Amino acid sequence: xxxxxxxxxxxxxxxxxxxxxxxxxxxxxxxxxxxxxxxxxxxxxxxxxxxxxxxxxxxxxxxxxxxxxxxxxxxxxxxxxxxxxxxxxxxxxxxxxxxxxxxxxxxxxxxxxxxxxxxxxxxxxxxxxxxxxxxxxxxxxxxxxxxxxxxxxxxxxxxxxxxxxxxxxxxxxxxxxxxxxxxxxxxxxxxxxxxxxxxxxxxxxxxxxxxxxxxxxxxxxxxxxxxxxxxxxxxxxxxxxx
Numbered sequence: 001x002x003x004x005x006x007x008x009x010x011x012x013x014x015x016x017x018x019x020x021x022x023x024x025x026x027x028x029x030x031x032x033x034x035x036x037x038x039x040x041x042x043x044x045x046x047x048x049x050x051x052x053x054x055x056x057x058x059x060x061x062x063x064x065x066x067x068x069x070x071x072x073x074x075x076x077x078x079x080x081x082x083x084x085x086x087x088x089x090x091x092x093x094x095x096x097x098x099x100x101x102x103x104x105x106x107x108x109x110x111x112x113x114x115x116x117x118x119x120x121x122x123x124x125x126x127x128x129x130x131x132x133x134x135x136x137x138x139x140x141x142x143x144x145x146x147x148x149x150x151x152x153x154x155x156x157x158x159x160x161x162x163x164x165x166x167x168x169x170x171x172x173x174x175x176x177x178x179x180x181x182x183x184x185x186x187x188x189x190x191x192x193x194x195x196x197x198x199x200x201x202x203x204x205x206x207x208x209x210x211x212x213x214x215x216x217x218x219x220x221x222x223x224x225x226x227x228x229x230x231x232x233x234x235x236x237x238x239x240x241x242x
Contacts, residue, residue, distance in 0.1 A: 004124070007047070008048075008092075008114050008126050011043075011047045011048060011114060012044075012112060012114060014043060015043055016112075018040065018043070019112065020130045020131065022034065031103065032104045036103070040096040044114065048060070054092075057088075057090060058091075060092050061092065062093065062094055087119050087120075088119070092114065092115070093115040094114055095112070096113070096114075097110050098111045098112070099187070107183075108132055109187045110184060110187070111128065111129050111134070111190075112127065112128045113125065113128075113186065114126050115215070122140070122215045124215075125212040125213070125216055127212060129187070134147075134190065136190060138216040138218075140219070144193060144217075151220045152221050153192065153194065154195075154237070155195040156238055160178065160199060160238065161177065161180050162179050163182075163191075163199075163200050164179070164181075164200065165202050166183075166185070167206070168203045168230055171227075186210060189210060192217060193221075198234060199232065199233070199242070201231075201232060202232075202233055204231065221236070225239065
């Protein structure tokens, strides 16, 4: 597993400079007209394929189906995940760029994400945003690290800050808390891990979409409490106050 983690990290490092250059040097109008997601995703797929031939033990998949439809890969030997291979295969799940609307509006709240799963379980995730100086990753059972520093959510704020998924409302018993919306679930969940946000109200559909962030959150000490209509995420101290 360790060699694959190293390739995932190097893949993100390769595109960090390019996405930084695009974000800083291009206007909002230009960003909307550049196929940035396709360019960055193609580079990552080709980088992975140069080390692990996709279609043997390793396959590519995407958080959002449209990313697969729009991808422009010339190498016809790259085989995507069609769920008809061995359960022991490694699935590389790509999301470049999460929260694309923020990116095009030149707001810094977006992320590049690459995860590795096996037997339907996320084993490793790396999320980067060079504008916010984020390079955060987790391996299951090994904690979360951001720029070589351990991430551990243990603080408790005097004034609770809450965020939520876009497709649900804040439960009535939590409406007394201050809310923060960056229009980016991925960045808000990372801020939850760092103690900038105290509680996150997550919809069940977003729970399935953001398994990359969920792994990082759990490894950073975030607990999850399930309700019928939503899930609550918070560290142990903040969860005890609910």
